[in-house]
Amino acid sequence: MKAYPTEIPDVILLEPRVFGDDRGFFFESFNARTFAEATGLDVTFVQDNHSRSAANVLRGLHYQVDPSPQGKLVRALAGSVFDVAVDIRRSSATFGHWVSATLSAENKHQFWIPPGFAHGFVALSDGTEIAYKTTGYYAPDCDRSIAWNDPEIGIDWPVSGDVLLSAKDQAAPLLKDADLFD
Numbered sequence: 001m002k003a004y005p006t007e008i009p010d011v012i013l014l015e016p017r018v019f020g021d022d023r024g025f026f027f028e029s030f031n032a033r034t035f036a037e038a039t040g041l042d043v044t045f046v047q048d049n050h051s052r053s054a055a056n057v058l059r060g061l062h063y064q065v066d067p068s069p070q071g072k073l074v075r076a077l078a079g080s081v082f083d084v085a086v087d088i089r090r091s092s093a094t095f096g097h098w099v100s101a102t103l104s105a106e107n108k109h110q111f112w113i114p115p116g117f118a119h120g121f122v123a124l125s126d127g128t129e130i131a132y133k134t135t136g137y138y139a140p141d142c143d144r145s146i147a148w149n150d151p152e153i154g155i156d157w158p159v160s161g162d163v164l165l166s167a168k169d170q171a172a173p174l175l176k177d178a179d180l181f182d
Contacts, residue, residue, distance in 0.1 A: 001031075003038040006099040011085045011117065012039055013101050014073075014110040027073065027108060029135065040113060043071060044131035050077075052121035053130075058163040060120015061086055061146040061153075065179050068139035069115035072132045079128030080104035081121040082158050086125070086146070089116040089181045096175060098155050103130070116181045118146050122157055144179050145172035152176065 004009070004013040014035075017049065018027040028034065036042055074083055086098045101111050102124070113119050115135065145168060146154070151177045152175050157163070172178075 001038045002032045006101075008085070008087055008094045008095045008097060008099050009098050009144070010069045010087075010114050012112040014038065014112060016108055016110070018108055020076060024093075025071060030073070035073075041112075043135055045073065045135055045158035046133045047137055048131060050129065050131045052079075053128045054164065055123055055128070056159055056161060056163050057128075058120065058122040058148055058157070058159070058165055059169065060084065061148055062120065063088065063118040063144055063146075064136060064139055064142040065144055065181070066142070068136045068142040069181070071115045071135035072113045072119055073110055074103060074113065074119070074130060074132040075108070075110040076103040076105050076120075077129040077131055078105050078120070079125035080106070080125060081123055081128055081130055082109050084155055085111070085113040086120075086153055086155075086175075087116070088118050088175070088178070091182055092116070096153055098153055100155075102144040105175045113127065120148055120155075120160055124158070146178045147174050150174045
């Protein structure tokens with residue numbers, strides 16, 4: 001596994017070793033020891049989530065506040081997504097900045113998004129499926145979101161036409177009005 005720091009060093013793009021031949025391919029999608037060696041992080045995952053989306057479905061920007069923040073290790077199982085992490089730690093030099101990666105079933109890349117970041121993605125193709133491991137359990141009382149199109153953040157989403165949003169995401173507050181991390 002190769003680890004590539006992004007412009008926000010705490011967010012890491014991971015590229016697994018893939019073994020392929022005329023039969024198909026094999027790769028370890030997660031190995032705790034390999035993850036720790038590649039990232040220098042000792043992380044315990046407690047929950048796996050899986051979602052399926054049509055093209056132009058945008059989910060996010062989601063996160064959980066204390067006492068139940070979540071780090072996420074995200075990958076695409078089918079199709080592709082434009083995946084985004086936004087630093088929402090007020091004391092961070094990169095507060096309000098965002099980084100992105102295109103995750104696809106084809107490239108098999110993974111995105112490590114630590115606690116203290118909001119996460120969102122837009123499906124770039126129909127039938128897109130993503131899976132992600134989390135470091136914290138889902139806690140409805142800690143669940144928060146930020147408007148996907150907040151001009152202060154300025155994410156350059158690669159969408160054409162209207163995005164499809166949940167009611168929760170349509171009502172999400174701007175960064176300046178959101179519950180954040182110190």
